[in-house]
Amino acid sequence: MTPEVMMGPPLAVGFALAVLAQRKGWAPPLWLALCAGAALRVLAMLLAPQMAVQPYDFEHDFRDAANAVLDGLNPTMHLREGGWHFLPLLAYVLAGQQELGETLGLSWAVAGRIVPIVADLALIPLISRLATERGALRGFQYACLPVGVLVSGLHGQFPPITLLFGVAALLAARRGRVQLAGLLIGLSVSCTHWSLLLVPGVVLAVPGLRRRVTVLVWTAVAPLAMLASSAVFLDTAVSELPALVRAIMSTRPVVGDWGWTAVATGGEQMVSPAFGRTGLVILAAALLAALWWWRRAEPEVLTLALLLVFLIVTYRLGAQYLLWPLPYLLARPPRRAWAAITATSLWVVVGYLHLLYFMAGLEWGVAHRLWVLSSLVVIAALVCGLPWRERGPLTTGPATGADETGPRPAEHAAQKGRGAPSRR
Numbered sequence: 001m002t003p004e005v006m007m008g009p010p011l012a013v014g015f016a017l018a019v020l021a022q023r024k025g026w027a028p029p030l031w032l033a034l035c036a037g038a039a040l041r042v043l044a045m046l047l048a049p050q051m052a053v054q055p056y057d058f059e060h061d062f063r064d065a066a067n068a069v070l071d072g073l074n075p076t077m078h079l080r081e082g083g084w085h086f087l088p089l090l091a092y093v094l095a096g097q098q099e100l101g102e103t104l105g106l107s108w109a110v111a112g113r114i115v116p117i118v119a120d121l122a123l124i125p126l127i128s129r130l131a132t133e134r135g136a137l138r139g140f141q142y143a144c145l146p147v148g149v150l151v152s153g154l155h156g157q158f159p160p161i162t163l164l165f166g167v168a169a170l171l172a173a174r175r176g177r178v179q180l181a182g183l184l185i186g187l188s189v190s191c192t193h194w195s196l197l198l199v200p201g202v203v204l205a206v207p208g209l210r211r212r213v214t215v216l217v218w219t220a221v222a223p224l225a226m227l228a229s230s231a232v233f234l235d236t237a238v239s240e241l242p243a244l245v246r247a248i249m250s251t252r253p254v255v256g257d258w259g260w261t262a263v264a265t266g267g268e269q270m271v272s273p274a275f276g277r278t279g280l281v282i283l284a285a286a287l288l289a290a291l292w293w294w295r296r297a298e299p300e301v302l303t304l305a306l307l308l309v310f311l312i313v314t315y316r317l318g319a320q321y322l323l324w325p326l327p328y329l330l331a332r333p334p335r336r337a338w339a340a341i342t343a344t345s346l347w348v349v350v351g352y353l354h355l356l357y358f359m360a361g362l363e364w365g366v367a368h369r370l371w372v373l374s375s376l377v378v379i380a381a382l383v384c385g386l387p388w389r390e391r392g393p394l395t396t397g398p399a400t401g402a403d404e405t406g407p408r409p410a411e412h413a414a415q416k417g418r419g420a421p422s423r424r
Helices: 003-024 030-050 056-070 089-104 114-130 135-144 146-154 159-174 178-191 193-204 209-232 238-249 259-265 273-293 299-313 319-323 326-331 337-358 361-373 375-385 409-415
Strands: none
Touching (some): 003 030, 003 337, 030 135, 089 178, 114 135, 114 159, 114 326, 135 326, 146 319, 146 337, 159 178, 159 193, 159 299, 178 209, 193 209, 209 238, 259 299, 259 361, 259 375, 273 299, 299 326, 319 337, 326 337
């Protein structure tokens, strides 16, 4: 039995447990959620090196970035175009994993996946705390769902690290820890560009203009420090920092692997500056519309809406992107949240375990076209998963659909005679 086939049944069991917990209303203890999550992710990590093909970015770009840092080079300035265009924070992490692997005698195939797995496990208790109700259930479900398992344990990708900082920042903001919230969301932004979508929710989670400005100021600290570190620890001269910023902000307009660009190209992946420019305009307009539509929503709901809208209209996508909304989708599930969760889980599993490892040549090309065109079904599920009914605190009716029980926070406070909380 191949490693790909061996990975399928545990993922199916994990998904079934998440659904069953939803139906039965289980509240597993944190230790059980962590054990389940660790078992699935470690199994993926151990099976991944035995697979015939490794994800290209993990095998080449990530390892090259680690080696560049260890050689004192800035990976953004020295690797292939599009291979690395981020601030060096995650490159430092990759270099640390490389060193740890050499110290412990571990291959890159194992060492390169350690930090994403640890970060993904650390998200489990944070999601439990982020949820307004049934937190233990939400953490257990995240532990068992296949998207996080595959992104961290198989792909060794960065979204778990970025989300760890982002969710922690929102929790800190909700507790009034303004400087910490800004620093954490700044670290999240230092990881990758898309994390800017998490900033509005964190800023709006603290009351008062002065505190919100403080969050924004502290948000800038980590990216600026990471940028300056390129001149201190790497080979980037101070005069080259503007060019470095331009390189970091640039992205290759790879299209045809998701949504409307998949239809436009017939399912063929290509580099198209024209589609890229058009896609950026569409994306910016959609995100601004979402900011206006959910401007009165709770911070968690606003964050979820922005992430889902991004995925719905984006012109380019990697399967790992579909992990972005999952913590917020579980913590504050809208009425049709599980339509989005089920569709994304199935699409990601097919992409990672079937297309990547089983097919080659013409057979792979046909299957890949069908896969990317089927993203339209996933997009439809994401549209259904948008929190349409949670536009603001004055919305009447249940906040999160039939799967949530008990009064909303404002109703609960009113029942105790404290009055509804002020809008943040």
